[in-house]
Amino acid sequence: MCTFSRIVILFFLRSIVNQSITDAFRNNADECCETGRIEAERTKTCNMALQSLITEHNKNISTNCLFLTHICCLSNLRSYFCEEGLKSALRLLPCNQKKLDSKDSYQICCKCCELGIRAGRDKADCEPVAVLDERCGEQFTNCCLKAKSLNCDMGFQMDDDHQRCRDINECLSNPCPNTMQCENTPGSFRCIEGCEHGYTWSIKHGACRDIDECALNKHNCIFGHRCENMPGSYRCIRERNCGTGYQVDPVTQTCVDVDECEQDIDECGQVMIYYYNRIGEKARALSKCAPQNCTSGEKFNAFHGRCEKIQCRSGFSVTSLGKCVDVNECGQNPSPCKRSERCDNTPGSYRCVQTFTCASGLQMKDLECLDIDECAIGNHTCLSPATCKNTYGSFYCQCPTGFVSKHGTCVDDDECAGGNLVCPINSLCRNTPGSYACDCISGYKMIAERAFCEDINECEISPNTCEQRCINVQGSYYCLCNEGYRLNSDKQTCRDLDECxxxxxxxxxxxxxxxxxxxxxxxxxxxxxxxxxxQDIDECQIGTHNCLVNDVCVNLHGEFRCYSVQCPQGYEKIANNRCHLSTQWCNEHQNDTNLRCTNDKPMKYVYSFISIPAKIRRPTEIFRIRNSQLNINQHTEFDLRLINVNDSHKNLSQITVDNFQIKSFSPHNAYLMVLKELSPLQEIELEIQMKIFTNKILNSITIMKVLVYINQYNFYP
CATH class of the missing domain: 2.10.25 (Laminin)
Incomplete structure (x- = not known):
């Protein structure tokens, strides 16, 4: 009856534990998922051990929470690398092929966006492509619409195909001081100090300055030595004596032995043992002192010349060999933990862990988890020649040296099977019976056995490998050409580029x-x-023309003209390009019906000169008329006439007044526009008549003579 009651109680406790684990998983689902999201954001990977994601107070969440944590981590990681891919494409940078490893969302998002950018730059339709899935089609459309406004970031320039950005090598322009080296970086560069060993570059002084290793504690002087700084280095000066039987070397500052025999010294001290050696028949006292034998738990101190007790920190004990080892408190009897707790040994201490169920390899006895000795009861899987070694909660099969246990069998330990972890970088591991060897890959050489694979500088070994510039890289090299040249298909010689x-x-x-x-x-x-x-040379402005004083110097593209303004009868010349109606002439002819001054007679003639190229964008404004002093009661009317066309080149001019147009704007202003193409080497004389009305009554007339010169040169923009 007692046994049956115990079985019922254990079954009831196990049911309660399983139900609490299920409830804990449901209640902490948000916390489990948040842990995965934080892991993805912090490390950008989901490789963290699942067990380490569970906090100490949530151990009963079991495997369900672990899987939920991993799923949320992968989901957030996929979104992160997709955003990284879109950023690369929108910056017109190539999709990084190295990011393909376990990060396919980066490549998919980057390629979909890059396809949209190419379509947008080719002025193609931005509608989603039918064969693409919904998400990729949406990224294609968004990037296609943004393609026209995309430019390279600072430090990058557009590639020859005008589709991608490539890094500008700023180091080609030598931006760093002569004492520093330039290192190109994506989108920028940095200057690296080029000082000798023991010196560092000083920005304040602009030169290499000595490093004070003593002040910066970058020396290897041992206790009892004083550090003294020297230009580019330092030295250690001993300040303490060397002890009995030794003296300081004045050069090396080290302790050297004193030949007591030569100096007739035979005093060893109280804590030293004195030995004699007889050579032949004649006894000669050879002074030799040796330390006394220390007892267990003591160690001889050569500096003080005595045996001292070995002091171990708390939780450690001294062995017969004089070493401090951890004390396994959990192996003591009785155990320092309660019967319902599991004792876990730690370096220098232990911890007690509350537990309700025993792990695999343990058995419950009196509410305590006791170890099962699989080796003693034969419940193990070790095959000869392996031997079974019991551990707390489990066991392991120990193979002879040079062998490892695989699937219960001792086989040769292939150190290279786990990758290249045992060999230095840039080398390959080659397994040998009972050992292994490290072979450097192509482009590297081994400096010391299993130590370091150094890059082979092909540019120094063969200076003529490249025709112009040789760039050494890790494990290889590549050739570059100077600006204005391009690398040939042999990847070594250069050819001139015909930029024109x-x-x-x-x-x-x-x-x-x-x-x-x-x-x-x-x-x-x-x-x-x-x-x-x-840039046209303005001969009129710099005074290199030969026009007369009363002439108007007209600057043309590539030349100049001298124009003499002749005023009509009854007009006076004002400046070099204006003719005003003479008041005296009007008074003298006021009774002459044909010559008298009326409102229909122009008040002034204004001469303007314009030089334009033949092929200009049309329509184009070439002359502007402003009347800022007129009031709201006044308005203007304009009339355009073609007076003369001088085609000195072919005399086949087909210019009409329809090639030009007067376009009024605002109440009083107007533009002279070119509507049709004009042939070069022509001189066109236009006349613009401007009538000013006040309250719809003619007030005055102004005649503007516009001489347009068409240049012979058609420059590219």
């Missing part, structure tokens, strides 16, 4: 290719500006 034929409108007028570069040429009468633009 490759790039349309590289120069505004004429482009001449040169080795490694090009130059722009302008016609006579122009100067070159900013390397490619042709």
């Amino acid at each position: 034929s490759m790039i349309d409108n590289l120069c505004q007028y004429h482009c001449v290719n040169t080795l490694g570069s090009y130059k722009c040429i302008c016609p006579s009468g122009f100067t070159i500006e900013r390397g490619r633009h042709c």
Whole structure:
């Protein structure tokens, strides 16, 4: 009856525990998922051990919470790498192939966006492609619509196909001081100190300054030595004596032995044992002192010349060999923990863990989990020649040296099977019976056995490998050409680039290719500006013309003209380009019906001169008329006439007044517009009649003579 009651109680306790685990998982689902989200955000991976994600007070959540944590981590990680892919594509940068490993969401999102950008730049339809899934189609459309406004970030420039951005190598322009080295970085660069060992670059002084290793504690002077700084280095000076039988070397500052025999010294001290050695028949006292034998738990101190007790920190004990080892408090009898607790040994201490069920390899006895010795009862799977070794809660099969246990059998320990973890970077592991060897990969050489694989600098070994520039990289090299050259298909020699034929409108007028570069040429009468633009020389402004004092100097593109204004009868010349109606002439002819001054007679003639290229954007404004002094009761009317066309080149001009148009705007102003293409080397004389009315009554007339010169040069924009 007692046994049956105990079975019922245990079954009831187990049911309660299982139900509490299920309830804990349901109640803590949000916490489990949040743990996965934080792991993805913090480490950008989901490789963290599942067991370590469970806090100490939530151990009963079981495996359900572990799987939920991992699922939420993967979901957030997929969203993160998708956003990274979109950022790369929208910055016109190539999708990084290295990010393909277990991060396919990055590649998918990046490629879908990049496809949309290409379609947008090709002016294609931005509607989603039918074969793409819904999410990829949405990314395709959004990136396609944004394609026209995308530009390269600072430090990048558009590639030759105008689809992607590539990094600008700022180091080619030598931006760093002569004493520093330039290292190119994506979108920028940085200057690296180039000082000798023991010196560092000082921004304040702009030079290499000595490093005070003593002040910075970057020395290896031992206790009893004083550090003294020296230019580019330091030295250690001993300040304490060396003890009996030794003296300080003045050069090396180390302790060297004293030859007591030569100095007739035979005093060993109270704690030292004195030995004699007889050579031949004649006894000679050879002084030799040795430390006394220390008892168990003591260690000889050579500095003080005595045996001292070994002091171990709390939780450790000293062995017969004089070493401090951890005390396993959990192995003591009785156990320091309660009967309902499990004792876990820790370095220097222990901890008691409350438990209701025993783990695998343990058995419950009197509410305590006791270890099952699988080796003693034969409940193990070790096969010969392996031996069974019992552990707390389990066991392991111990194989002879050089062998490991696999599937219950001792086989050769293949150190290389777990990857390249045992070998240095840039090397491959090669298994050998009972051991292994490390072989450097192509482009590297081994400095020391199993120590370090150093890169082979192919550019130094073979300086003529590249025709112009050789760039060494880890494990290989590549050739570069100087600016203005391109690498040939052999990846070593360079050819000159004909920039003039490759790039349309590289120069505004004429482009001449040169080795490694090009130059722009302008016609006579122009100067070159900013390397490619042709700037007209204004002979009228700088005074290099030959016009008379009363002439009007008209600057043309590449030349100039001298124009003499002749006023009509009855008008006086004001300045060089205006003719006003003479008051005296009007008074003298006021009785002459044909010559007298009336409102229909123009008050003044204004002469204007305009120089324009033949092929200009149309319609284009070339002349503006402003009347800012007229009031609201006044209005203007304009009339355009073609007076003369001088075609000095072909005399085949087909210019009519329809090539031009007067366009009024606001109450009193107007534009003179060019509507149709004009042939070069023509001189066109236009006349604009402007009538001013006050309260709809004619007030005055002004005649504007506009001389338009059409240039012979058609420059690229």
